[in-house]
Amino acid sequence: MATKLTGPVRVRFPPSPTGALHVGGARTAIYNDLLRRSLGGSMILRIEDTDRQRSDPEMVAQIQRALAWLGIEADEGPFLQSDRVEEHRAAARRLLEEGKAYHCFRTAEEVEEKRREAEKRGQTSFYRVFFEPPTPEEVARRLEAGESYAVRFRMPKGDIQFHDLVRGDVTFAEAVLDDFIILRSDGSPTYHLSVVCDDAHGGVTHVIRGEDHLSNVPKHIGLYRALGAEVPTFGHLPLIMGPDRKRLSKRTGAASVEEFRDQGILPQALYNFLALLGWSPGDDREVMSREEMTEAFTVERLVSSAAIFDYDKLRWMNAQYLSGEPLEEILSRLAPFLDEVGLADADAERLAAAVDLHRTRAYYLQELAGYIVPYFRERLDYDEDLCRKFLGQADLPAQLDLLTERFGAIEPFDLDGIETAIRGLAAEVEVKAGVLIHPTRMALSASKAGPSLFHLVEAMGQEASVRHLGNFTAYLRERSGSVEA
């Protein structure tokens, strides 16, 4: 089905640099990205740093890194909202001159008090019901006296109605609309003025953002009109909830992109998962490449109800990518995790073989790195509880001696040779193959679970296999001796 929207579009992603990139923000960026890619057009990255106290310049780089990691590149920016405050002030001045805004000499405390009173009486508080705008004479007089003032926007008469891309028609009755501050008494522009100015200035055609902005739309539309700018098309995405059904936050679990990255989630998996949290292609596809998602993306398939973040499904999605992506891709994503466990310069060939063997068994890169460790460690530590069963088999050390010997003699050291050695020895000493297979797995990986043993031995290589097997046999002799004594 063809979308009703036509490109090219101009979208934007405006994070505030007050913290790491949140997955909710990331999802908003993803839908903007998908919209831009599917319809053609461009995306602007704008850093919303109007709130100087809470803004941290460090965060800008961090947010950019997180976006780049996800594979989202803006066509323009990052622009800093604070770079254009002079333009924002000029806009406020213009509105003042045109009578579309007025000087407000009331203090915040005064207004607040009036509000509380009204609330106590069970009434809705409205600035413009309680206070009259000052007359020109009053303005002149108080300005003369050097009184400070804020600039308040005069909300135009009439209901505000608009068509939201994900919610359909939304109406705010005139009676519910109030005048609001656009320039603080310290001369700084408020968020509402700034976004509208910047979006208009940037020629933004589609504003896709979180539902927390839905009730700001009347203010923004009022401003666009007063400024003589074209009103963009809006789309408000439902928020992402945590398992507690409250807005997702770090309190209830990982909530920032970098946390997932550090846990070993692949960017492809997070992008795919987030895209599906509030959108579906309309058929049964779930694991989709960015190209497939771009191709299938339409705003009418955006879901309008809030979704709970499902960590389990993300984990599954990651496992899908872990086993499905090209090995080279996995290897390069795994590198930092190998670094962490001290395997920064492991032999590339053996590493690739080991990773390929374990990738279908891991949910996270971190976990995968853990599986690789035994391949490159000189000696392994064996857990006595896990080895209990083997410690009780008196014949085992002698059998493993024989196996170690045969492993050393296999030429070439390949799957066939390995299997023949194990099965052959088992037949000779008259035990089932499993009797040798399980302790050998323990010997090589210090774990009772893992890939098919023959493959494990092959990937481990002759030298390391013989070494681990020898060490393990010695361990068995030592422990069973001490247990008996």
Place this chain on the structure above:
RNA sequence: GCCCCCAUCGUCUAGCCAGGUUAGGACACCAGCCUUUCAAGCUGGCGACACGGGUUCGAAUCCCGUUGGGGGUACCA
């Protein structure tokens, strides 16, 4: 309080706009198959239209209400 938004399995969702389906898929869970172990994979199972009124031959689908959830209500963004 007031305003706006939302409501299908435990979770993500398809189906709704253009009423008629055994209400479909995925995650999770359970069972079986496969198997040298663990995963993966395959097969099957469990499991939902929030409630109440309408409209209609017929309602998950359309309308109204209730309940529940979310967001907003700033000289925060």
